[in-house]
Amino acid sequence: MKSPKITARAHTNIALIKYWGKKNQELIIPMNNSLSLTLDHFYTDTTVQFDSTLTEDIFTLDGKTYHDEKVSHFMDIVRDLANISTFAKIDSTNHVPTMAGLASSASAYAALALAASQAAGLNLDRKDLSRLARRGSGSASRSIYGGFVEWQAGTNDLDSYAVPFEEDVDWDLQMIAIVLDPNEKKISSRAGMQTVVATSPYYPAWVESTTADLTKIKTAIQARDFTTVGEIAESNAMKMHALNMSATPHFSYIEPDSIKVMDAVAELRAQGIPCYYTMDAGPNVKIICQKQDTQKISDYLTNLFAPEKVLVSAAGPGAKIIAR
Numbered sequence: 470m471k472s473p474k475i476t477a478r479a480h481t482n483i484a485l486i487k488y489w490g491k492k493n494q495e496l497i498i499p500m501n502n503s504l505s506l507t508l509d510h511f512y513t514d515t516t517v518q519f520d521s522t523l524t525e526d527i528f529t530l531d532g533k534t535y536h537d538e539k540v541s542h543f544m545d546i547v548r549d550l551a552n553i554s555t556f557a558k559i560d561s562t563n564h565v566p567t568m569a570g571l572a573s574s575a576s577a578y579a580a581l582a583l584a585a586s587q588a589a590g591l592n593l594d595r596k597d598l599s600r601l602a603r604r605g606s607g608s609a610s611r612s613i614y615g616g617f618v619e620w621q622a623g624t625n626d627l628d629s630y631a632v633p634f635e636e637d638v639d640w641d642l643q644m645i646a647i648v649l650d651p652n653e654k655k656i657s658s659r660a661g662m663q664t665v666v667a668t669s670p671y672y673p674a675w676v677e678s679t680t681a682d683l684t685k686i687k688t689a690i691q692a693r694d695f696t697t698v699g700e701i702a703e704s705n706a707m708k709m710h711a712l713n714m715s716a717t718p719h720f721s722y723i724e725p726d727s728i729k730v731m732d733a734v735a736e737l738r739a740q741g742i743p744c745y746y747t748m749d750a751g752p753n754v755k756i757i758c759q760k761q762d763t764q765k766i767s768d769y770l771t772n773l774f775a776p777e778k779v780l781v782s783a784a785g786p787g788a789k790i791i792a793r
């Protein structure tokens with residue numbers, strides 16, 4: 470007996486106000502609210518079909534089969550929700566340019582949450598989809614929606630989910646990802662944030678300051694105040710990375726080429742071009758800019774990096790079913 474074969478598409482999101490620490494590991498409840506922009510350029514397509522002849526979940530990513538504990542654990546959560554015990558075939562394709570290093574768990578688990586729940590006969594609303602995606606990866610909770618999205622931290626499985634802050638973004642904000650290292654990061658987000666929560670003396674100040682940043686950036690987005698949005702996002706990212714350097718053992722995702730991009734942004738700003746950077750759990754740098762400046766910034770960057778490493782995105786859509 471086979472279920473319908475469902476394909477869902479979800480896009481990557483990049484946080485302007487970071488999630489970097491959990492209150493609860495198993496349920497993935499964050500310490501603070503975060504806010505992101507869903508991007509149009511990078512997305513994951515995932516197809517799921519439950520099949521009673523299978524004796525385990527079969528997961529392929531970009532054509533290769535993997536035994537992924539996180540995926541199986543996630544599928545157990547879906548099976549519990551749907552009250553079924555059937556295994557599934559899961560085929561995922563990351564539509565991020567090769568060597569992008571941006572194939573984030575966010576788009577992957579948002580697409581899997583939508584495809585798997587639908588194939589299991591569940592018809593979850595977007596709030597419950599966000600809660601389900603959160604169980605796969607915290608940032609995936611935000612990729613259920615397009616545009617600017619806020620993940621309300623909450624305190625338990627029921628009240629920790631994302632909400633749209635501005636889904637149809639009518640603002641010419643863009644993000645230029647400079648792909649410095651496509652390989653898997655040495656320290657995963659999950660391990661990195663666990664270390665800082667447990668050992669950084671600055672952690673309580675991070676939660677306090679990032680909560681203040683969130684309030685201010687929401688006002689700035691609504692006011693279309695690009696400079697303030699950029700300044701807060703850049704500062705928030707650097708505070709997140711300062712946590713890593715203050716942990717025990719200390720660690721950092723920042724590599725020499727990351728600093729090269731940061732210096733380029735400083736030079737562009739000195740030339741009067743407003744642009745700001747953010748970084749996540751890896752060396753890649755994302756530059757926040759306005760569409761009118763994107764070409765000038767890209768031209769400057771392609772003098773420093775190979776053109777195929779400079780990838781431009783605008784605001785993108787939420788998760789949706791693309792085939793059934």
Ligand SMILES: O=C(O)C[C@@](O)(CF)CCOP(=O)(O)OP(=O)(O)O
Binds near residue numbers: 503575605659750
């Ligand atoms: O996206 C952000 O807010 C900031 C980060 O990207 C890192 F900079 C965190 C992503 O963490 P995620 O991969 O979701 O961790 P999980 O819940 O342990 O799977």
